[in-house]
Amino acid sequence: MNPAELKAVVEYMESERGVEREVIIMAIESALLSASHKDADEDNLRIAIDRKTFAIKAYKTLAGGTEIETTAPTFGRIEAQTAKQTIMQRIRQAEKQRVFEDFKDRAGEIVTGSVTRFDRNDVMIDLDHAEAVMPSKERVPTEEYEIGERIRAYIVAVKEQERGPEIILSRNHPDFVRRLFELEVSEITDGTMEIKGIAREAGFRSKVAVISHDERVDPVGACVGIRGMRVKNIVRELSGEKIDIVRWSDEIKTLITNSLAPAKLKHVEADEETRTVTVTVEPDQLSLAIGKRGQNARLTSKLTGWRVDIQKDEESMDFEERVAVAVMKLATVSGIGDEWAEKLVYAGFLSLEGILAADQSDLAAIEDITPEQAQAIWHAAEAAYTKEHGEIEE
Numbered sequence: 001m002n003p004a005e006l007k008a009v010v011e012y013m014e015s016e017r018g019v020e021r022e023v024i025i026m027a028i029e030s031a032l033l034s035a036s037h038k039d040a041d042e043d044n045l046r047i048a049i050d051r052k053t054f055a056i057k058a059y060k061t062l063a064g065g066t067e068i069e070t071t072a073p074t075f076g077r078i079e080a081q082t083a084k085q086t087i088m089q090r091i092r093q094a095e096k097q098r099v100f101e102d103f104k105d106r107a108g109e110i111v112t113g114s115v116t117r118f119d120r121n122d123v124m125i126d127l128d129h130a131e132a133v134m135p136s137k138e139r140v141p142t143e144e145y146e147i148g149e150r151i152r153a154y155i156v157a158v159k160e161q162e163r164g165p166e167i168i169l170s171r172n173h174p175d176f177v178r179r180l181f182e183l184e185v186s187e188i189t190d191g192t193m194e195i196k197g198i199a200r201e202a203g204f205r206s207k208v209a210v211i212s213h214d215e216r217v218d219p220v221g222a223c224v225g226i227r228g229m230r231v232k233n234i235v236r237e238l239s240g241e242k243i244d245i246v247r248w249s250d251e252i253k254t255l256i257t258n259s260l261a262p263a264k265l266k267h268v269e270a271d272e273e274t275r276t277v278t279v280t281v282e283p284d285q286l287s288l289a290i291g292k293r294g295q296n297a298r299l300t301s302k303l304t305g306w307r308v309d310i311q312k313d314e315e316s317m318d319f320e321e322r323v324a325v326a327v328m329k330l331a332t333v334s335g336i337g338d339e340w341a342e343k344l345v346y347a348g349f350l351s352l353e354g355i356l357a358a359d360q361s362d363l364a365a366i367e368d369i370t371p372e373q374a375q376a377i378w379h380a381a382e383a384a385y386t387k388e389h390g391e392i393e394e
Contacts, residue, residue: 003050003053003054003055003056004054006028006049006054006056007054010024010025010028010054013091017091017095017129018095018098018128018129018130019091019094019095019098020094020098023091023094023098024091024094025049025051027086027087027090027091027094028049028087029047029048029049030086030090031082031083031084031086031087031090032047032056032083033045033046033047034082034083034086035082035083035086044060044061044062045058045059045060045061045070046058046059046060046061046067047072056072057069057072058070058071058072095129096164096165098129099129099130099164099165099167100158100160100164100165102130103130103155103158103165103167104158104160104165106155106158107155107156107157107158108154108155108175108179109154109155109179110152110153110154110155110176110179110180110183111127111132111152111153111155111169112127112150112151112152113125113126113127113128113132113150113151113153113169114126114148114149114150114151115145115146115147115148115149115151116131116147117147118147119133120136121136121139122134122135122136123139123145125151125153125169127167130165130167131167132153132155132167132168132169133166133167133168133169134153134168134169134170134171135168137172138156138168138169138170138171138172138173139171139172140171140172140202140203140238140239140241141172141202141203142202142203142204142239142241143171143203143239151171152171152237153169153170153171153176154169154170154171154173154175154176154179155167155168155169156168156169156170156173171202172200172202172203174198174199174200174206175198177198177200177206177208177234177238177243178195178198178208180234180237180238181195181208181223181234182195184225184230184233184234185222185223185225185230187212187217187219187222188210191213192212192213192214192217193210193211193212193213193214193217193219193222193223194210194211194213195208195209195210196209196210196211196248197209197248197303197304198303199299199300199301199302199303200299201295201298201299202241203238203239203241204241204242204295205241205242205243205244205295205296205299206238206241206242206243206244206299207244207246207259207299207300207302207303208223208243208244208245208246209246209247209248209255209259209303210222210223210245210246210247210248211247211248219245219247219248220245220246220247223245224245231243231245244259244299246258246259246261246303252270252277252304252306253268253269253270253277255303255304256268256270256277256279256300256304256306256308259299259300259303259304260279260289260296260297260300260308260310262288263281263285263288263289263296264281264282264285265279265280265281265285265289266280266281266282266313267279267280267313268280270306274307275305275306275307276306276307276308276309277304277306277307277308277309278309278311279308279309279310279311280311280312280313281310281311281312281313282312282313283312283313286310286312289310290310297310311325312325322350323345323346326345326350326351327341327342327345328341329351330344330345330351330352333352333380333381333384334380334383334384335376335377335379335380335381335383335384336377336380336381340369340373340377343366343367343368343369344363344366344377347366349363352381352384352385352388353385355377355378355381356378356381356382356385358378360374360375360378361374363377363378
């Protein structure tokens with residue numbers, strides 16, 4: 001190979017594989033030395049490529065340590081093939097190491113790449129001299145990707161494997177939404193505002209709780225942007241996923257109220273011990289508060305870390321709705337269940353208190369309930385009431 005051809009090969013490998021020129025040249029020097037004729041004294045031989053002219057030169061070290069230029073070894077077909085394989089192997093190793101060094105500290109960043117192929121349901125993405133994978137579990141269920149399409153994704157992790165570095169990407173990770181807001185909203189980047197929490201059902205809806213550390217800055221308004229442009233840009237990147245921006249509060253009842261908006265809540269009660277918030281709404285607000293397929297309530301629970309129980313206001317219920325609610329509540333009591341709940345309610349025993357206020361003979365008077373069953377029901381109600389409220393007052 002003459003110097004001009006060698007230079008062309010080095011420059012091609014440098015641009016196409018993203019490996020430094022010096023690494024490529026050193027790999028070629030080492031491979032040429034390894035592939036030298038067997039009769040060459042390799043212990044005293046050094047192969048060097050001139051970095052400017054790309055001429056291949058050989059140097060021999062004499063007994064006194066003096067190095068002199070000698071005739072470069074010749075290569076037969078087998079030796080040339082061996083050299084080529086060695087060069088490619090070392091360049092691939094250098095390429096893998098370069099990719100790992102480039103990405104090892106970039107977990108948590110957003111990158112842009114092109115879809116190159118599919119491995120079952122995994123998406124392989126080219127990141128300019130590096131291949132990354134978006135596993136099926138990190139895809140958004142409502143999105144389809146095409147070969148050649150440019151997409152943005154969040155780097156979940158970078159792992160060093162025997163076969164080379166593995167760059168794992170995601171578009172359904174909650175922190176993908178976080179990073180998009182950080183890129184779009186300068187007040188978050190400079191510390192004026194902070195994202196306190198994110199709950200996401202990728203492809204459908206996300207809730208982002210924000211707080212401002214400057215009373216002059218409205219955190220919700222800053223995220224929305226002028227004419228809604230900031231949040232629109234994020235929604236566009238997320239293929240139309242709905243975004244609820246929630247004003248954060250350290251007071252759980254206020255945070256729950258903000259998260260369930262625009263539903264109007266009548267009562268909000270928080271139980272610190274069980275970390276349960278019971279929300280009461282008017283009948284016409286129930287579906288809005290719960291959301292489609294329970295999504296609004298579910299995301300609110302994820303965002304706050306509290307269980308959210310949304311109920312219709314019993315005062316505004318008609319008779320049939322009240323009966324249904326009473327049956328449902330008694331049916332959850334261990335020892336009463338579906339078997340006896342309806343019979344008790346229709347006999348006028350609508351609650352645990354009502355059952356405990358009665359004599360066991362009153363319960364036994366209900367059709368199909370024996371004295372033994374009445375006693376078991378009364379004790380089941382007693383146990384449930386004690387668990388909820390403590391000892392029963394005599």
